[in-house]
Amino acid sequence: MGTAYALDFAAILALAQAMGAGTALLADILPEIEPIVAAAYRRGTDGA
Template identity: 60%
Template sequence: MIRRCGGQVRAGMGAPYALDFGAVLALADAMGATSALLADVLPHVEPVIVKAYLEQSENAD
């Protein structure tokens, strides 16, 4: 589930700045994942995913 939520980002001015928790939790529900557990884990995973996106975009330039 965590791997799949990486594409659910909020972006502004050409760069992601956060995960779209609503979209992530809807995806989790569709996949039968436990929303309560994800709601607890997502705030800890979010900065790692956003940082990876930012580093990837810096390396692409």
């Protein structure tokens, strides 16, 4: 309960665009890295 299970792609792409990053490439790789980032976040919030 209260843990990360997904990323907000729209927010990530908006931030990337504001920073001048390549949003097309980021949009291509986000689905593949999302489970890795979410799992890392969950591990970090478990205190482990």
